Amino acid sequence: MQFSPRLIQILFLLINTEEHIPAATLAKHIQSSKRTVFRELSYIDRQLAAYGLILDTRSKKGICIIGEEAGKKRLLDRLERSGIKVPQNREERCNQLIQELLWQEEPNKLYAYAAKFQVSDTTISKDLERVEPWFQKNHITIIKKTGVGIYLEYEEPDYRKACMRYIFQNMDDPFSVLCDLADEDIPQKVSASIQMAGSAKLNNMAKISCTDLMIYFCIMIHRIRRDRSILSAVPLTREGRRSSDFSLAIRLIEVLSQMFQLEISEPELTHLYIYLKGIKPQHMNDDISESSFYDLECLIFQMIHQYDQGIAFQLKHDEILIKGLLAHLRPTIVRIQYEIGIHNPFQDEVMSEYPRFTERRKMPSGCWKTPWD
Numbered sequence: 041m042q043f044s045p046r047l048i049q050i051l052f053l054l055i056n057t058e059e060h061i062p063a064a065t066l067a068k069h070i071q072s073s074k075r076t077v078f079r080e081l082s083y084i085d086r087q088l089a090a091y092g093l094i095l096d097t098r099s100k101k102g103i104c105i106i107g108e109e110a111g112k113k114r115l116l117d118r119l120e121r122s123g124i125k126v127p128q129n130r131e132e133r134c135n136q137l138i139q140e141l142l143w144q145e146e147p148n149k150l151y152a153y154a155a156k157f158q159v160s161d162t163t164i165s166k167d168l169e170r171v172e173p174w175f176q177k178n179h180i181t182i183i184k185k186t187g188v189g190i191y192l193e194y195e196e197p198d199y200r201k202a203c204m205r206y207i208f209q210n211m212d213d214p215f216s217v218l219c220d221l222a223d224e225d226i227p228q229k230v231s232a233s234i235q236m237a238g239s240a241k242l243n244n245m246a247k248i249s250c251t252d253l254m255i256y257f258c259i260m261i262h263r264i265r266r267d268r269s270i271l272s273a274v275p276l277t278r279e280g281r282r283s284s285d286f287s288l289a290i291r292l293i294e295v296l297s298q299m300f301q302l303e304i305s306e307p308e309l310t311h312l313y314i315y316l317k318g319i320k321p322q323h324m325n326d327d328i329s330e331s332s333f334y335d336l337e338c339l340i341f342q343m344i345h346q347y348d349q350g351i352a353f354q355l356k357h358d359e360i361l362i363k364g365l366l367a368h369l370r371p372t373i374v375r376i377q378y379e380i381g382i383h384n385p386f387q388d389e390v391m392s393e394y395p396r397f398t399e400r401r402k403m404p405s406g407c408w409k410t411p412w413d
Contacts, residue, residue, distance in 0.1 A: 060102035147189030
């Protein structure tokens, strides 16, 4: 998880002494209040545990980090690598500002962002205006309240989708961005949980879906740990609850609950079920019944006819093409329906290498368009 600048200062002070330091002394060093000190330290226990360290807080004595010197040295190395990188331009600054707003646990003042990015309050105000459409697109509102600070207002499912969209903006290495959000123990345990579930569907996931599901689980566990569970369930039909995807969702919830010692709610289960329906397979299974895919096949034939009437007959009888489109479109439609992000690392390459396809996308209103339109 990313350490805030204030938390880094506090940890440097605590790790370099064997004595308890009063909260008032820590507050004076970071030029803040005792309340801020305790807020910064409120979620640090799990991070310290990864280094074999414990935060010891005693009344009338203060705060101290207890543990072996080897663990303290490892943490010290981590803190030294966590130096804040000041954005070099407006684009970098706005991108980092989105991350700060998403990751922050409490309202933050305008001057705090200005100090962190080494710009004026006026510049940060303008940056907030620039990033506001990104949040609005994700159904999140930036609240600026005098005397309180800046914070986000949202429904939990929308917040998680926004986090995933932000993480996948860095398609080269989304896990590097995730590491700033999730507790250090989460990714490894999530990976082990997926393996323990022992599902043929999970084993047949496309690479991007595997990464996608890993990040989904990491965000889910991170939020549940902070008492930010989803409260509203997705309405499911009787057929949906009898499906193999729902059974897999139950199995995954059971494994994750045991692995993280957490109680995971029914609403979380229903949202996971929808997410599993949106997983893209690496290979389409051969045991597809025509009835279950009839409507989707009709849609595919319409798309082919609209794309090029001259070769439509040949394309409609290309079994490999039709199976590939079925494998791609079924989860894609689910993702569009529930506003789950579609992450395509090859989109720019496809648009560059196949300009004729690009032209086909520019069709009159009402005609077929690709999922990212």
